[in-house]
Amino acid sequence: MDQKLRDQFDGLLTKYTELLLGEADEDLKEKVQMWALYTYMSKSMAPLVKHWNDEYPDAKEGMKELISEIKERNEQHRKDQQ
Template sequence: MEQKLREQFDGLLTKYTDLLLGETDDELKEKVQMWALYTYMSKSMPPLVKHWNEQYPDAKEGMKELIQEIRERNEQYRNEQNK
C-alpha cells in the first residue's frame, strides 16, 4: 500500500475520531477503527461475527466494552457541545 494513502487515511481517521469523541490520540484512533470495522462487519457478514464471538467469548466481551466506551464518550462530547 502506498505510504501517501496511509498518511491520508490516518488524517481521515484522526479527524473522524476528533469529531466523534472531541479528542484524539493513537489509542482512541485504534479503538474507533476497531469499533467501526467491527460494526461494519457485524452488519455486512453477521455469520462471520457470530462465529468469531462464539470462538472468542472474551474478545466478544472486550468488544462490548469498547463499543460502550465509544458510545459513552460520544454522548458526553455531544452533551458538552449542546451546552
C-alpha cells in the first residue's frame, strides 16, 4: 500500500473522528477505528466475533467499555452542537 493512500485515509479517519466526537487525536482515532471495525465485523461475521468474545472475555469487556465511551462522547458532542 502506498504512503499517499495511507495519508489520505488518515485524513478521512481524522475528519470522521472529529465529526463523531468533536475532536480528534491519535488515541481517539485509534478507538474510533477499533470501534468501527469491531462493529462491522460483528455484523458481517458474527460467529467469528462471538468466538473471539468467548475466547477473550477480558477483551470483550474492554470493547464494551470502548463502545460505551464512543457512544457517550458522541452524545455529548451532539448536545454541545445544539
